[in-house]
Amino acid sequence: MFSADKTSVNSNSIPFPVFIFSGIIIWNFFTNAVNGCVSNIQANAGIISKSYFPRYFLVLSPFIRCMLDLLISSFLLLLLAIFTQSSFSNVGWWSIPMAAILLFLTTLGLATIATISVVYNRHLRHGIPMLLYAGLFLMPVFHYIPTIKFAFVRILYQANPLSVAIRLVRSAFGNQIISVPEICIATILAFSIFIFGIIAFRRFENTLADRV
Amino acid sequence: MKAIDFHSIGKCYTLKNGTIKWAIRNFSTSILKGESVGIIGANGAGKSTVLKILAGITLPTEGEADIHGSFSSLLEVGTGFHPDLSGKENIFLNGSILGLSKKQIDTQLNAIIEFSGVSDYIDEPLRTYSSGMKLRLAFAVMAHLTTDILALDEVLAVGDSQFQIQCMERIFSLKNSGKTILFVSHNLSAVKQLCDRVIVLDKGQIVFVGKSDEAFSFYTKNSRTPSFEGSKNGYLKAIQVRTDEKKVEIVLSIINLPKDNPIDLGVNIADGQGNALFHISNRFVAISLLPKNGIVNCLLHFEHCLKPGNYPINVFIGQNNEQLEWTEFASSIEIAPYNPYGFHNPEAIQASIICPFEITQL
Numbered sequence: 217m218f219s220a221d222k223t224s225v226n227s228n229s230i231p232f233p234v235f236i237f238s239g240i241i242i243w244n245f246f247t248n249a250v251n252g253c254v255s256n257i258q259a260n261a262g263i264i265s266k267s268y269f270p271r272y273f274l275v276l277s278p279f280i281r282c283m284l285d286l287l288i289s290s291f292l293l294l295l296l297a298i299f300t301q302s303s304f305s306n307v308g309w310w311s312i313p314m315a316a317i318l319l320f321l322t323t324l325g326l327a328t329i330a331t332i333s334v335v336y337n338r339h340l341r342h343g344i345p346m347l348l349y350a351g352l353f354l355m356p357v358f359h360y361i362p363t364i365k366f367a368f369v370r371i372l373y374q375a376n377p378l379s380v381a382i383r384l385v386r387s388a389f390g391n392q393i394i395s396v397p398e399i400c401i402a403t404i405l406a407f408s409i410f411i412f413g414i415i416a417f418r419r420f421e422n423t424l425a426d427r428v
Numbered sequence: 429m430k431a432i433d434f435h436s437i438g439k440c441y442t443l444k445n446g447t448i449k450w451a452i453r454n455f456s457t458s459i460l461k462g463e464s465v466g467i468i469g470a471n472g473a474g475k476s477t478v479l480k481i482l483a484g485i486t487l488p489t490e491g492e493a494d495i496h497g498s499f500s501s502l503l504e505v506g507t508g509f510h511p512d513l514s515g516k517e518n519i520f521l522n523g524s525i526l527g528l529s530k531k532q533i534d535t536q537l538n539a540i541i542e543f544s545g546v547s548d549y550i551d552e553p554l555r556t557y558s559s560g561m562k563l564r565l566a567f568a569v570m571a572h573l574t575t576d577i578l579a580l581d582e583v584l585a586v587g588d589s590q591f592q593i594q595c596m597e598r599i600f601s602l603k604n605s606g607k608t609i610l611f612v613s614h615n616l617s618a619v620k621q622l623c624d625r626v627i628v629l630d631k632g633q634i635v636f637v638g639k640s641d642e643a644f645s646f647y648t649k650n651s652r653t654p655s656f657e658g659s660k661n662g663y664l665k666a667i668q669v670r671t672d673e674k675k676v677e678i679v680l681s682i683i684n685l686p687k688d689n690p691i692d693l694g695v696n697i698a699d700g701q702g703n704a705l706f707h708i709s710n711r712f713v714a715i716s717l718l719p720k721n722g723i724v725n726c727l728l729h730f731e732h733c734l735k736p737g738n739y740p741i742n743v744f745i746g747q748n749n750e751q752l753e754w755t756e757f758a759s760s761i762e763i764a765p766y767n768p769y770g771f772h773n774p775e776a777i778q779a780s781i782i783c784p785f786e787i788t789q790l
Contacts, residue, residue, distance in 0.1 A: 263508045426441065
């Protein structure tokens with residue numbers, strides 16, 4: 217699967233290493249943040265049940281740590297792009313900040329939801345890494361969007377905030393095409409996930425110490 | 429001036445099978461500024477739940493608690509200690525979790541290090557500390573909290589006696605400096621020394637509020653030891669323990685003895701850690717206990733020589749040099765807190781038994 221894509225990558229759009237690395241750093245950020253939040257709440261169960269502090273720190277601290285990681289790897293991506301003599305398209309000025317917003321909102325929302333579900337059911341913590349691993353192949357991390365027959369699945373696949381974020385970043389280094397409706401759907405989805413995460417967290421933080 | 433107001437606090441938990449358990453209910457009281465209040469009660473009475481609600485760790489299901497003034501709670505010694513940080517860094521970490529600002533810790537850092545007694549190792553990572561050293565460091569941070577109201581949960585249950593004395597003295601000086609203290613403990617004599625007023629909890633309800641002496645006598649009278657329902661082999665039917673200031677009396681009733689031959693009766697008094705303290709037997713004093721129709725009732729008593737605490741009683745019954753019965757924890761002797769030595773700090777004296785003595789200057 218990984219090597220097959222090399223042929224499908226249009227050589228005059230984006231260098232293959234940049235294509236792969238941009239996908240990997242975004243996906244790594246997402247999985248590390250979600251896993252980090254889930255394990256953080258369990259690692260700190262002792263403090264949670266013995267002292268009061270604003271509970272959103274439990275989600276924010278691994279998230280911010282992963283943001284720093286992402287910052288470093290973005291710098292490496294830039295070096296890689298220069299090294300492989302990528303073309304920098306003008307789209308980058310808005311596509312990269314847009315990608316960051318989509319990525320951060322979605323990650324924070326999903327990390328919160330994952331954390332809550334693990335506190336409610338401990339067994340889920342074995343399932344979440346598996347789901348994330350499956351996502352690695354479902355998202356366009358290593359490959360382009362394949363042709364999908366069913367419109368609904370295709371839209372979900374193409375327009376989900378993570379895949380749009382990956383493609384937005386790539387569009388800064390080559391002529392990837394993302395349609396405006398895709399970005400709109402992704403933005404709506406990202407905000408919904410984020411708001412849902414916040415609402416769920418606010419309902420849940422008061423009983424956290426009883427459940428953890 | 430009130431420091432804390434509890435307005436009929438209740439906290440319930442729903443179990444997996446749908447039953448609702450109230451950890452605490454209708455808890456209403458107010459605590460005045462500068463007052464030290466103790467909360468005592470058996471395990472599961474809801475003591476820690478009160479503190480957790482007060483600290484904001486969990487929300488009450490009903491009612492609310494108002495706190496007037498700055499508040500910090502110490503439900504566990506060394507909350508948030510990180511093994512890879514140095515002792516000094518952990519002071520900052522733990523202090524900020526307990527509600528001290530960096531500035532406040534900076535000004536008190538030397539005092540905290542000095543108090544902890546681990547100044548030589550303060551720059552070493554915490555993982556290299558012994559558990560006692562961690563404890564000292566944690567308590568040192570706690571002792572320098574500057575908040576008006578302190579909630580302490582079982583903080584003195586740990587540490588060697590020297591350090592416990594140091595902690596107790598520190599808590600006293602905090603008290604004397606006008607801080608409001610809410611103290612939850614099983615250590616009745618520590619509560620007695622410290623607290624002006626004691627709340628007794630039972631199954632989530634306040635059952636008594638009053639002066640510490642009255643509260644203790646209420647508590648010890650009402651704390652039920654599991655009722656004795658006959659021994660394993662069926663020979664020891666009942667055992668009763670009575671105590672007063674002078675003596676301890678144990679009444680035994682033995683039944684179903686196979687023969688009416690003289691029996692050997694041994695009563696073993698142990699301490700809370702399971703060490704046998706002393707043994708009382710009719711054989712030592714050559715008193716024969718002769719059953720009538722297989723029944724012996726007897727009273728044995730000894731001079732009150734026990735310090736405050738709980739003393740399990742083990743009973744041996746034998747006949748014709750054969751063991752009929754050995755019952756561990758048939759009952760227990762409950763000694764309410766009192767000051768056996770008349771010394772200002774009887775906790776500091778590590779002895780199990782008080783024996784009469786005289787001292788003559790030669």
